[in-house]
Amino acid sequence: MVETHSRTDTIVRTILDRVRESNSFLVTGGPILLLEVLFFLAPVAIMFYIATTGMESLALTVDFGLSNYTAVYTRAANRVAFINTTLIALVTTATAVVVAYPFAYYIARFGGKYKNILLVLVMIPFWTNYIVRVYGWQIILGTQGVLNGLLVSLGIINEPIGWLLNTKFSIWLGLTYLWLPFMILPLYTSLEKLDESLIEAAYDLGASRREVFKRIVLPLSIPGLVGGIIFVFIFSMGAYIVPAMIGGGELFVGTRIAYAFGIGSDWPLGAALGSVLMLIVGGVLWSLMGYTNMEEMF
Template sequence: MYSRLYKSLISIPPLAWVAVFLLLPYALMLAHSFWAVRQGFLVHDWTLSNYRTLFSHPVYLQVLFRTLRIAASVTLCSVLLGYPLAYYLSFHAGPRKQLLYQLVIVPLWVSYLVRGYAWKTILGTDGVLNGFLHYLHLTTEPASFLLYSPFSVVLMLTHIYTPFVFLPIYASLEQIPRPLLEASHDLGAGPRSTFLRVVLPLSLPGLLAGSTFAFLLTLGDFLAPLLVGGPSGTMIANIVQSLFGAAYDWPLGAAISMCILLLILSILFLTERLEKRWSHTGASR
């Protein structure tokens, strides 16, 4: 009896923390999304006009689809960089493994703003990359697409989020029993067949987790478009920031935020189901 009472009492602080700092803000945001702004004042009239504006206004839809494209591109590029790197460190790095691992996670110790301004310096019209292209006589004028474009946003976010993709993939690869690889080799399977039939299926949970990290973090990013995106690289989080700031249209900003939150929760639910299915499949094997 006292044990149950003690467990109930110690669970009150974390539950209260979640209720006050998580559930309550979400509830307030949901309520705001059904209100309106008239003549610069917030009016507590229940309406669906904010959601109708979001799904009928071409500008918001264009920015939303651009955000999804950028998030998908960053996820793909991060996987293409992170998976081979994790595979090499796990199976072929040898005594250099710890050193290379530290080099991969070093960017996480550097401020986001510092990395952002570094990319702005590299990609600028007078930056390192344009100077290098001009030195090689590949361009006669500074390449305008390198900065203030979706390309620069994808490049910067890929650099920032690749470690987040690398870490879960590396953890999955490290957990693969090496005797399985030896058994595959003894049964006549080559390196390619072993990778496709053994390594890749067993590393899918880490690949899924890393991809989810990259996609969702990119989906809510607003600083990279401000630093290197420009008007053509504006993302949905920048719209929300503007609506809660200078535009003073909190209800529309709340409606967009609730839709993004619903999208994020749907992705998390889907990835959880996929991870459970792959885990059961791996266990049955």
């Protein structure tokens, strides 16, 4: 009798504990979960749905079909936009790796007591409004801009260079500039954690600099590297400010989407473009997320 009593007691306590635990989860994790479900998951899902509808004289019509999705591929402007965007995003990501890696490595290993100051110096541009910074490039790169003016007055060139602004070049430059801190910071975090003694041991055992890099530094920096690649590639794919401000008329996914929601007033097509972009973004996240740790990145 006593035994069964204590047993029911334990069961009751376990149930109570469970309830209390789920309660405390509802309090702590609940609000953010609700927010992200209502205003992140639902809107994205709706975007995929709206893409299947039509639009007539500024009102959505219940005219289901996949024609908007197929228009992403069949309409030349959209297809070219996706090809341009993907290529530029790939080149931008590669450039960011090449530029950021030695930089992050240098600060992480040889920054010494200046490490934190140098890191803050990286973060200041990152925290400054990006429209403003892209506008700065507009002033620098224009035909009558600062750079051309400087080069002409120094006698290095006679005629201003025309392809600096409003070309694929300026999109590439602008995107590399804008997302570079997203590559530097995760790389720095990885490289900073790297154990000095591993490198010393490798040298002591006769490894060359190249071998040390290939077999120790690089593998141990993979989480930061992949994290940076995810950010730079995804943000370049979804860029709007840079192609709109300094991209001239180059076809780019971001500007196509904004056009569809603006003057083009074809929301379903814009939603379809956004959905395809979302699938690419999701695919990149899905395949690369496992190699990094987003929570320890910044």
